[in-house]
Amino acid sequence: MQDTLAQLESLPGRAEAYVDGTWRPSESGRTQAVLDPATGGEVGAVPAMTAPDVDRAVDAAHRAFGSWRKTTAKERSVLLRRWHDLIGEHLEPLARILTAEQGKPLQEARNEIRQSQAYIEFFSEETRRLYGETIPANTGDRRLLVQREPLGVVGVIAPWNFPAAMIARKAGAALAAGCTVVAKPAAETPLSALALAVLAEAAGIPAGVFNVVTGRGGEIGGAFTAHPLVRKISFTGSTPTGKHLARESADTLKHLSLELGGSAPFIVFDDADVELAVRGVLASKFRNAGQTCVATNRVFVQRGIAEEFSRRFAEETEKLTVGPGVEDGIQIGPLINEGAAEDVGRMLETARSQGARVLAGGERLTGAFVQPTVIADVSDDMDIVRSEIFGPIAPISVFDDTEEAIARANDTVYGLAAYFYTNDYRRIVRVSEGLEFGMVGVNESLTTTEVAPFGGVKDSGYGREGSHFGLEEYTQLKYICVGGL
Numbered sequence: 001m002q003d004t005l006a007q008l009e010s011l012p013g014r015a016e017a018y019v020d021g022t023w024r025p026s027e028s029g030r031t032q033a034v035l036d037p038a039t040g041g042e043v044g045a046v047p048a049m050t051a052p053d054v055d056r057a058v059d060a061a062h063r064a065f066g067s068w069r070k071t072t073a074k075e076r077s078v079l080l081r082r083w084h085d086l087i088g089e090h091l092e093p094l095a096r097i098l099t100a101e102q103g104k105p106l107q108e109a110r111n112e113i114r115q116s117q118a119y120i121e122f123f124s125e126e127t128r129r130l131y132g133e134t135i136p137a138n139t140g141d142r143r144l145l146v147q148r149e150p151l152g153v154v155g156v157i158a159p160w161n162f163p164a165a166m167i168a169r170k171a172g173a174a175l176a177a178g179c180t181v182v183a184k185p186a187a188e189t190p191l192s193a194l195a196l197a198v199l200a201e202a203a204g205i206p207a208g209v210f211n212v213v214t215g216r217g218g219e220i221g222g223a224f225t226a227h228p229l230v231r232k233i234s235f236t237g238s239t240p241t242g243k244h245l246a247r248e249s250a251d252t253l254k255h256l257s258l259e260l261g262g263s264a265p266f267i268v269f270d271d272a273d274v275e276l277a278v279r280g281v282l283a284s285k286f287r288n289a290g291q292t293c294v295a296t297n298r299v300f301v302q303r304g305i306a307e308e309f310s311r312r313f314a315e316e317t318e319k320l321t322v323g324p325g326v327e328d329g330i331q332i333g334p335l336i337n338e339g340a341a342e343d344v345g346r347m348l349e350t351a352r353s354q355g356a357r358v359l360a361g362g363e364r365l366t367g368a369f370v371q372p373t374v375i376a377d378v379s380d381d382m383d384i385v386r387s388e389i390f391g392p393i394a395p396i397s398v399f400d401d402t403e404e405a406i407a408r409a410n411d412t413v414y415g416l417a418a419y420f421y422t423n424d425y426r427r428i429v430r431v432s433e434g435l436e437f438g439m440v441g442v443n444e445s446l447t448t449t450e451v452a453p454f455g456g457v458k459d460s461g462y463g464r465e466g467s468h469f470g471l472e473e474y475t476q477l478k479y480i481c482v483g484g485l
Contacts, residue, residue: 004086007198008093011191012044012100017214018197019053020060021207027052032215034191037103037334037368038324046190049215054182054223057211061153061180062229064208069150069178073128076176080124082203087117087168087196094195098164099325101189103334103368104288106325115450116168116196119466122450126471127176143482148475150178151255152231155224157217157245158193159236160186160336161291167193169450169465170234170257171210177474179232182211184221188336190214217241225249232256232474236293239414239459257463257473259293259455261388262416265409266296266445267431269402270304272421276443278312281394284419284445286320286372289332290392291340293460294417294439294448297389299396300405306398313374313394314360320372322365334368335391341368344391351375351384356395380408388414402427406434416456419445438464 015031016023025031026047034043047053068076087094095109102109132147154174158166163185171181185193190212197212213220221241224230225248232255235245239260246256266284268277285296301309325333335341345364352358352375361373370392378385378395385395399405409418418437422428432440438456441447448454453464464470 004198004202005090005093008090008097008195011097011194011198015045015047017047017049017053018194018201018212019057020211021201026050026215032187034101034188035337036100037336038326040338040367043100044191046194046214049213050219051223053215054213054220055227057182057213058153058155058227058229060208061182061211064206065150065152065180068180068206068209071178073130076127076178077124079203079205080120080127080172080176083200083205084117084120084124086199086203087113087120090199094164094192096326097195098192099333101191102160102163103336104325105330105333108288108333109325112162112165115165118450119165119168120172122466123172123176123471126468129468130177130471130475141483141485143485145480145482147478147480148472149478151474151476152179153229154179154181154474155230155233156181156183157221157224157233157235157237158183158185160188161288161293163189163192164196166236167196169454169470173465173470174234174474175205175210177471179474180209182213182224182230184213184215184217184224187214187216221245222248225252225254228252230254234463234465234473235259239461242461255473257455257465258461259463259465260416260459260461261414262293262295262456262460263297263388263412263414264294264417264419264437266299267405267409267418267420268299268301268305268309269405269420269422269424269427270302271423272305273423273443274305274309274312277309277421278316280419280421280443280445281313282316285394286317286332286392289335289370291335291390295390296394296419296445298385298409299394300399300408301396302405303398303400306396310359310374310376310396313396317360317372317374317394322369322371332372332392335370336368338368340391341370344370344389344393347384347387347389347391348373348375348393351378351382351395354382355379356382356384359396361392380411402430406431410434410436413459414456415458416460417441417447
């Protein structure tokens, strides 16, 4: 364990990625810096890899696939479980690496590492339940069988907002299904993925089965889409980038899982438990400083309780503490960089110029920090409502009846997550079925779990992650007809 800990601690200064069971620099020798969002200072460096590096990793993953696919479900389960255990044993250094490169408060980072563990544990168990079917034959001398087989090499492209959990959710499922993986973390947050590679190696996952390449998204994503041996790409990120990957993957007919942008509505009906709803919107809106694809983007409150809810929401928002994630008691860390903070600050100023009224916060702080903010008097045609905010600003607008709430919530190209609060059982059914979103939280705003399918509709993408549905995304069906019996 001490050697593994030393490897984790030395990662930021090594400038090496993990390919075919070895730690290596880029072929060009170039590196790129990893910056601390809270200070702008350099945390470390990683290789700036390009297409030749990716080709080497894909070739290694393809060679490893020949033997990995033949391992038994139990053998894969044991290795994944060891990986899970090692993540738990190194939770604190992993959390500190995550906070250093991503900025989120340490407690949130610890929770993300635990979430990463949960995904790998779940898929270590689920790999033994990847069942096929026997179909009643059309003639007496035949047997018709259907089995699931792994797709092959999977290119995983993870985002910077959850740099550990998204690698674990994708790679855990792929490895459990018998696929091999080349993972590309975000350029802003590569160290968490490399730290997971350290632990995968220590767990005994064979060379070439799990690889991590670092570099710029356009360069590595293009290498993934062009390579004929990459049979699937699993991507979490922006809708424009997801559409680009889909276009570029068409020539090789790759399987795709695309988890893209969101504009989650948060609807509070007048019979809701106001305190419960306030706690829910605080958690949904301000977790990771609002930088989540399932974060509340639009708050709709029924007129009868709009004043009470808005007041309580603003009061609780004012209590949130902002600062570097490594400091005790911090609840809101920096945005991923100063440019992101500038973008969110401009959104707020535009909303003000269009008539929005600030109830809490409202300041663009120094560096990459933005004050948690609640604004009211918001209309559906304002720029801030039509965009994915990806920052700690909550716009509130008022509605009158259920059908209006559903229609306004659905008035977006996105369809990832939605939340609503009510104590009317009839309304629960009507609204749940009326919302055009892949995930709906009823009196609950933190719905993500390894046992349930995560994914969206419309411009929020397609495919599911987590749950047994997420495991099946890495398989293809084979029909076998046995005749002459």
